[in-house]
Amino acid sequence: MSALSALSSGETKGETFVINVGPQHPATHGVLRLKMTMDGEYITRAEPVCGYIHRMHEKMGENRTWAQFLPNTGRIDYLAAMAYSHAYVGAVERAAGIAAPPRAEYIRVITSELNRISSHLVWFGAFLLDLGGFTPLLYAFDDREKILDILEALTGSRLTYSYYRFGGVCNDVDDDFIRGTREFVAFMRPRMKMYHSLVTDNIILRKRLIGIGVISAEMCRQYGATGPVIRGSGVGYDVRKSEPYSVYRDLDFDVPVYPEGDCMARYLVRMEEMVQSLRIIEQALDKLPAGPVMASGVPRTLKPPAGDCCFAVEAARGRLLVRIVSDNKEMPYRVRLRTPSFCNLSLYEEASQGMMLPDALALLGSLDLVIPDIDR
Amino acid sequence: MDHFPAQDLIVGTVFLLCVATTVAGALLAVITTRIVRAVCGLAICCVGIAGLYYFLHSPFLALMEILVYIGAVCVTIIFGIMLAEPDLTYESKRDTTVLWGIVALLAGAAICWGLSRLGLQGPWPAPPAQVSDGSTKAIGVSLLSTYSMAFEAISLVLFVAILGALVIARAGRTKA
Amino acid sequence: MKLLHAYEQADVFLVVAAFLLAVGIYGLIRRRTLIGMLISGEIIFSAASLNFMALNRFHAPDPTVGQVFVLFIMGLAAAEVAIALSIIIAVYRNYHSIKARELADLNG
Amino acid sequence: MLDDVLSLARANSLWPLTFGLACCAIEMMAAGASRFDISRFGAEVFRPSPRQADVMIVAGTINKKMAPAVRTLYDQMLEPKWVIAMGNCAISGGPFVFPGQYAVVEGVDKLFPVDVFIPGCPPRPEALIEGILKLEEKLTGKRRWPEVIPQ
Amino acid sequence: MMRTEELYDLIYVFAFCLGGLAFAFGPIVIARLLGARKTRQTANKTGQFVECGIDPIGDAWIRYSAVYYLYALVFVAFAVDVLYLIPVALVYNREFAIRDLVEMLIFVGILALVIVYAWKKGVFEWNLRKAAPKTFRRS
Amino acid sequence: MSIIEPFRLLLFLVGIMAFVGLNAAYLVWVERKGAARFQRRPGPTEVGYGGLLQPIADGIKLLSKQLHVPPGADGVLFRAAPLLVMIPAMIGLAVVPFSESLVARDTNVGLLMIFAFGSINVMAIMLSGWSSRNKYAIISAARIVSQDVAYEIPMLLVVVTMLMATGTMNLNEIVQQQAGWFWRWNIFRLDVNPLMPLTFIIFFVCMLAETNRAPFDMAEAESELVAGAFTEYAGMGFGVFFIAEYANIILGCAFATILFLGGWQSPFGVWSGVFWFLLKMYVLVFTVIWVRWTFPRTQFYNLLNLSWKLLIPISLSTLILTAVVMKVLK
Amino acid sequence: MKALLKEIGSGFHSLVTGMRITLGQFFKPQVTVHYPHETLKMPVRFRGHIELVRDPQTGKAICFACKACEKACPSDCIIVEGVKREGERRKSVTEFKLDFTKCSLCGSCVEACKSEAIRFSKDYNLASVSKEEFIMDLFKRLESEQPKPPQAQPEQSKEAA
């Protein structure tokens, strides 16, 4: 044991103190509260206190018609709203036996992936902000604006898209969209290189991320952590591969995996994922079939047959599972949202033990949490 | 020789201010009930003493006094307080025995009085002719020549002191 | 006018030094925490240095000597603080208190 | 006269509290980013401590668990202070209000006085800028900038 | 008698000290005059210490900076040592004397020992302090 | 002269106060504009032409903001701390030679003066943090202080190295020694120490750390400690710390210019003057801003260790190297 | 030792690279849209609050108060009232209250309306000091503003960069 840790190890009573990080704290990206019991600079226990932005999504699911719940899905994880709509729409389609036409499925994939990139860009910027770098945040937001322009022209909204419908999507894409997306893909590739030389190679950043906040694969499994978190721990689990939905089966992409399990691994996974998303988008644009974007014969008021069914997607933060229980009425009997941030955060208490405050916050940032996604 | 207008007045006032600062700082250091304020008192006292050194023709020492005492000693003491004395930010007066207070006061007054008398009355030799200018460079020269042993020794002393301090600081944990 | 030229009289410095010593001793007796005592001790050290400097300035042939000695005193004071603080902390860690009286109780 | 100068200065130096709640906060960040850049109006100095902030931009949903914390933050801000309610959630609970709801506070104006409301779900960053301009207008009594009439 | 140079130095330092004080004092006085005295509040929490909107748990004046204390210790030794070097450095360039060099080397060598010792003793180590892994499985 | 002297004093006092005030105000503006440029946005534009009135608006705003001392804090120290922070910068600038004659007080111990009064700054931050009685503030203050003291050592070592070469603590003399072409500047004095440019970099890094600038900005490590040591300070109390930060940057850059870049000497040996000094100083200031808007923040422990494990050993070795080289070359 | 030197070297290099990149950005043109002076053009599908559509022939609102939108709205922010006037085939709207402060801009109402009587406006920069302003009667709004020829915005519009 080193001198420092020896000196500051808490044998005597009253040496620890409790410090609140959040709900209004720049590092918690919203209203998460961490009740940190500190022993000097070391964290003995970091207990996340959630619920500061609980918005009753599951209760609202039981109070609205199947279609009326759709706008909510864009507000659970507002950074990757498309994926959430996708999961819900997919679940309802599965329950009601509706199949969206292929063009719609391709559009869903393209928009979801665009949305994933924009979400990762926000994470990238916010993570760097956590680490004290401000400029990359604005560069990332710049790039994100380009995606938002594309998506806004398509859906009419920048964040909360409400774009998917049971049986398709509400607007067809036009040539502008396709051209804009291709331009974006071409623009983004060199941009990623720039990020790597500006940020990834930076010695300060490497010192802050490498070997910090190691999460083992076993821990991910026991906590149900998914997405970049588990992939940064060496497990190549990706819902797009393991339970392929939509048209992901027809698209060729890699699942980036880094075995180290530290913050750097998660960082690299996300950076690599953006590149893979670009690849997916490119292929999907090439393969985009002609045809309608809405299935015909979807009833105006939907009443899926009784029973329960699940639909999982790979949202930007990991595995999102929507479980719906229908009792053959206009409204869902139960909508359960298993959100990735919730599970990813639940391992924080164990993972952050014994870390120092700045490292613990780097770990928090590397989990890429969206708080309403936890609190729902 | 040029003269700053009211030079005597200004310099004299500054000197008195220095004395006042020293005295006030020292008093604050021993009287206040908050330990951090006592450190501040020490710091203030040191500023005053630095001023006095300046008047004693040693600007170098004056600045060193500030650097060593405020920059290093006071800061370390505050760290020490943070580490060791959380519950004693207030030193409660309540249970201080009056007796001790009186004893201390008497002792202090006696010493002050005695020494002052000694100092004022003492048959001090007349100032002899100065053999060096006492500048910083002179100090440097004497450190390298006359006092070279002491110069090396002091670094050794500090080294050993830190060695000891680190060992002791770590030793405390073995208990409990 | 004498007051304004006080800085040219050794007596003034000697009186201030004596006063500092007295205050230091008062503090040493009165303070009940070890760190408080340490601070008082520092004041005593300062008193000594001041005396040294004053006598050196007014009554010694080589003004360098006094400065060098005060320099050494400063070094020693710093070393003393380092050691004393460490001891205080060690004591605190063992007895959970650095109130001097309680320490005495524990010894007795 | 002095008051005019003061309010002019205040109006042009609105330091917001770093305080994002939900989706709208992302648009608030976007408003600070290069495309919209609220720094043009001197309002980009996001202060994390309420003591140093002038305006609290409530961007997102406030629920009943959060309400005491928000009130504390409001209290801890020092005079003069203003509040901008950004987004429908902050104005009235927005899309989360339904009969029988148990969690959201139906509008921050139930907690403390609000100076400017910016509706939308989420409002575009321009709307936030417009809100800041409205607040300046409210402070100084006149508008220095052209009105933008959307087509 | 003090040299005029020194007296002037003194006067300037004193004046600039006052200037520095005034620089900070003035604005604060103005702020005192202009600023509001009362805060609008809704939950009576204006005086509470800022802690992200939550009531602080426990006092902030607690024992604390264990980790920094050791740094401070090393600093004390080091700073004082370095300060001794200043007068020496000033005259170092005067004449050729290998003795100066040797003395300097010894001094700096001992100085370096402080760092080496502290390094070896792990003062500069910051290890992750993992508690024993929780046992989740019932054994 | 005796009659001129008080006017001179007053003139310089007012001049330097104005210099500090203007610089602090407009460095903030430059910083905001510069940051904006790095991020491809305009920065303040709407308040006055090009946002030039922005600092003034901010200043008046801060002046009219309510002051607040949290009940339960140590009120005396809480109020005293901001009063102290301007002193070091003022005294430091008093001994800085802007040009051969443009120096408030050309004292023989100028160099030491800057350091000595610098420690008051450390004390002030410590007190501000402690007296706030706020956990973030105390942690932050402890960090800042240990950072400041940690970086003071390599800085001192570098300065000692320079002193060996210059043999004087008079800043003006130091500059005068660097007269002539730019390879006479201390940074290029490879004959004194072949590692001189490295020494300059160490000095610059230390200066960044001493002024609590990114990437070493523990004072406002907002993603960890909210607003650091100044969390509880409001309005002008905070404003003073803010001004002091910029005043210290100016001082640090001026100091680096004098020690290493030849102060007011021109690079070509002719037309020396205050212009060159300001140019060099502001180039350094720009670099400080540039660095801030490029890098993420270090962890505090890496920050401390950077000093203890890297900078101090290196500066110790440059010290020894210089000592050896100077004796050997003689 | 060698590793350390290498780390220092590569670290230093990375720092210099970073600074070079930011300096490169320093000299690039800015991407900002100076909002009150210049504006972005909202895309065709932009969703502002909803507004009633005028029948180009009659100049009246198309809406016939069928309340389909009211039912579809998840946030209950639409209240439509209409009367059946003599001699008219369908009801005509008399009140169309929109509580925009609750709207989630989901588009259900526009989709629900089979006769395309409502659409999204392009009001993207609403802000006000009172929230009552956003509880609007779209019908009155439609009545009060006369159909006017489209006029060019005084400021130039800037396409998304």
Place this chain on the structure above:
Amino acid sequence: MISSLQELADQFNKLIAQDVPLPTTPAVPVAAGAQVGTAAPEPASPVQLTDHAAKGFHLDVRLRPERVVAAATLMDENGFAIDAVTGVDWMAEGQMEVVYDFFHPAHAWRVVVRARVPREKPELPTISEIYPGANWHERETHEFFGIVFLGHPNLTPLLLPEDATYHPLRKDFKA
């Protein structure tokens, strides 16, 4: 370790074999106006392989509440990861269903385990000692449904205010 879902189903069958068959609780009368639901007809066998394309999971297991710990252990031993724990309030039948979702990080397997508890005494053992990740899910299920997980280390509200005593996702909840 198992190599196919069928094997897993067999293991579950073995686990359940000793049990008495699940009793079917009679429907209890429900207060008027409350929203009630009727569950879909239950499959005959408690361990059922299902079509992923239609349901979103591969294996559907119903078991007695006492068996959840054994089931979770089984899942853990076979390398499954916890996906979610949640409740469904079958008010008309006077029961609450606790649904455990599992996924396998290496294989594309999804398993659903369900247990029903009576509504008046909704209690079943915790699995948070096997899956620490279940801790939060169970806390959430507890606060929203009032289902008590016996042996849970910290069954306090997670998302609702700390002093909340209501259970909003129960069908008879009124704000």
